[in-house]
Amino acid sequence: MKVYVIGLGLIGGSLALDIQEEFKDSTIYGIDINENHIKEALELGIIHKEGALDSLNEADVIIISVPVDVSLDLTKKVLDTISENTLVIDVGSTKVDICKSIEDHPNRRNFLAAHPIAGTEFSGPKAALKNLYRGKTNIICEVEKTAFKLQERALSIFSKIGMRIRYMDPKSHDKHIAYVSHLSHISSFMLGKTVIEKEKNERDIFDMAGSGFASTVRLAKSSPAMWTPIFKQNKTNVIETLEEYILNLQQFKELMQQDNFEEIYKEMENTNHIKQILNGILLDA
Amino acid sequence: MKVYVIGLGLIGGSLALDIQEEFKDSTIYGIDINENHIKEALELGIIHKEGALDSLNEADVIIISVPVDVSLDLTKKVLDTISENTLVIDVGSTKVDICKSIEDHPNRRNFLAAHPIAGTEFSGPKAALKNLYRGKTNIICEVEKTAFKLQERALSIFSKIGMRIRYMDPKSHDKHIAYVSHLSHISSFMLGKTVIEKEKNERDIFDMAGSGFASTVRLAKSSPAMWTPIFKQNKTNVIETLEEYILNLQQFKELMQQDNFEEIYKEMENTNHIKQILNGILLDA
Structure with missing residues (x-):
């Protein structure tokens, strides 16, 4: 062959x-x-x-x-x-x-x-x-x-x-993959950006970063040459996921501003359900 | 002892x-x-x-x-x-x-x-x-x-x-740690939430999730009982990091809406600098 x-x-x-x-x-x-x-x-x-x-x-x-x-x-x-x-x-x-x-x-x-x-x-x-x-x-x-x-x-x-x-x-593929792959990359890149911007003035900050940060920001090492055209081709779906993600972050911020930590606890507790989902991924992997 | x-x-x-x-x-x-x-x-x-x-x-x-x-x-x-x-x-x-x-x-x-x-x-x-x-x-x-x-x-x-x-x-500690630890947890929890919300109707979606998603969303497995009081005590700093993070995500979204993929490439390329930083963390770890 x-x-x-x-x-x-x-x-x-x-x-x-x-x-x-x-x-x-x-x-x-x-x-x-x-x-x-x-x-x-x-x-x-x-x-x-x-x-x-x-x-x-x-x-x-x-x-x-x-x-x-x-x-x-x-x-x-x-x-x-x-x-x-x-x-x-x-x-x-x-x-x-x-x-x-x-x-x-x-x-x-x-x-x-x-x-x-x-x-x-x-x-x-x-x-x-x-x-x-x-x-x-x-x-x-x-x-x-x-x-x-x-x-x-x-x-x-x-x-x-x-x-x-x-x-x-193809349409379903591009829509779903925006959530489980493309959005993770953007969330990671922007997390890296937010922290690096801070670091410019305060270099000590990374001395304090642990494995949790490393894991969350890992995808920010990915190749721009590969990812730019992906975001371009999947623009509509990616923007939709970004809007939902930003909305969830904003809502979390507002709960904090309102001192509604009971609700913040619940948000995290509900999202812990991701454990079972990830176990599925890792078992298959 | x-x-x-x-x-x-x-x-x-x-x-x-x-x-x-x-x-x-x-x-x-x-x-x-x-x-x-x-x-x-x-x-x-x-x-x-x-x-x-x-x-x-x-x-x-x-x-x-x-x-x-x-x-x-x-x-x-x-x-x-x-x-x-x-x-x-x-x-x-x-x-x-x-x-x-x-x-x-x-x-x-x-x-x-x-x-x-x-x-x-x-x-x-x-x-x-x-x-x-x-x-x-x-x-x-x-x-x-x-x-x-x-x-x-x-x-x-x-x-x-x-x-x-x-x-x-203590003040510097709480300010810095908000960036390199507390924000990562929120970005991860909200990523998990955004994807789970979608999954409610479309269960197949997680069949498509890979190790990148698993890594980015890992911290969303963390204990709400531990993290709620952390966010409460560090409220001011955490809200500041969240605002910067949301702003960066919004700006990324706007660049996409404007079809400015040249700038999106640059954003990612600049953030790739996180490689060196993470190497530092992992070498120490």
């Missing part, structure tokens, strides 16, 4: 590692606009060979793991050049725009829209991890628009690397 | 574990209003014996690790009953009110105000951890108001369990 991975970051690199582990006969070709990434990916054994965009017609599987704005044009171009039997998988964090951009493409049935929900705050080939996807959820959108035999190939890959599949329409 | 720990939760329990490890001749007496906590602490080897409030005069060291509202009255009562040579340490997360509440107490010089910055989102004796404090920061307030030989005793304990000391006045 010839697998081309376009975009050798955390997501693409980790997929490459798991696919070569599970499909011993596979050859992994890597493509990246950053020459250093190719070099690193070869050195780290993430890919077997450097690939070229004009050889994509010989691929069995092409994985597109690039920032979501780059993916829109790129996926069209890739679909233009493939063979009849090539499966093209996009693994970006938004699904409405990408599905829309190729809906009328003559090779639409070669395309599968996926979102493997896994990652860390790091990026680049060095961030790639073996078994990143084991036990994680993979959202597949518009599966019925992919040719049946190519669906089967995709599912065989995802199943062997340990993912469980959920099917969802 | 006879050590009395009042409040056998995560903080008090972990101190008890480390003190008995480092001071082999010590006997740890535990006091807690919850009878189950005494039982658990005995079973887990956190304390050697159950203690009683009317025997505190025989203690060399008394550690008060109870919710910060309970501590105000309790510390006064404890100071009323101790011997001349007893050191009383309060380890709560706010320092202004506790220092004020005992400022005129005749035994003020037996008291040391500390805030060991360590913990997890869990509570109760079962949450106690060995070596929780190793490499962590301990803020000591108004050290000059504690008798010199009792300062020495306290520092010997903190140094043996591996803490580094920072001295700070």
Whole structure:
């Protein structure tokens, strides 16, 4: 099986590692606009060979793991050049725009829209991890628009690397993921910003920060190049989540101003319910 | 050395574990209003014996690790009953009110105000951890108001369990800690609330949550009984941090509404600076 991975970051690199582990006969070709990434990916054994965009017609599987704005044009171009039997998988964090951009493409049935929900705050080939996807959820959108035999190939890959599949329409995907992923990133970035602004004058402050702060602000280390286009593409949903989040914060502040600490206790107690939810996530993880 | 720990939760329990490890001749007496906590602490080897409030005069060291509202009255009562040579340490997360509440107490010089910055989102004796404090920061307030030989005793304990000391006045402590600890808890609780509210109608949403969400929302598992009085005592500072945080979130939202994604990129890039800061925390941790 010839697998081309376009975009050798955390997501693409980790997929490459798991696919070569599970499909011993596979050859992994890597493509990246950053020459250093190719070099690193070869050195780290993430890919077997450097690939070229004009050889994509010989691929069995092409994985597109690039920032979501780059993916829109790129996926069209890739679909233009493939063979009849090539499966093209996009693994970006938004699904409405990408599905829309190729809906009328003559090779639409070669395309599968996926979102493997896994990652860390790091990026680049060095961030790639073996078994990143084991036990994680993979959202597949518009599966019925992919040719049946190519669906089967995709599912065989995802199943062997340990993912469980959920099917969802692109609109629902983008709406839900705004809550459970995109909003967390903004809350974390803005927490980091608020504290850093304070630190400018008072450098001692971080001496006082503990592991709780570190955990809450972890996502603020994420790549702006990856996240800016995600927020742009998912603008409407993200703004909605932000408005609800700000409203909840404001309400909490008002309860404090009114000295209504009984209600503040209840708010926190109700939210403790997140324990059960997180146990679910962590058990699955 | 006879050590009395009042409040056998995560903080008090972990101190008890480390003190008995480092001071082999010590006997740890535990006091807690919850009878189950005494039982658990005995079973887990956190304390050697159950203690009683009317025997505190025989203690060399008394550690008060109870919710910060309970501590105000309790510390006064404890100071009323101790011997001349007893050191009383309060380890709560706010320092202004506790220092004020005992400022005129005749035994003020037996008291040391500390805030060991360590913990997890869990509570109760079962949450106690060995070596929780190793490499962590301990803020000591108004050290000059504690008798010199009792300062020495306290520092010997903190140094043996591996803490580094920072001295700070109570007002600065409460102001800074609002940013690096109290705000993180609220941002996390409100993130949890925002997502749970959505989940009420759409239960599938948590299938899509990954480790990023889990990390950002972790502190929302914290105990309302511990945190409500902290927010109450540190109301002014916490409201200030909340206002700045809300302002930053609103500004981010407005940038999105204006399609100013160049500026959003810059915001995130500037905040990536948190990497260096967190590296500092984690190296120390």
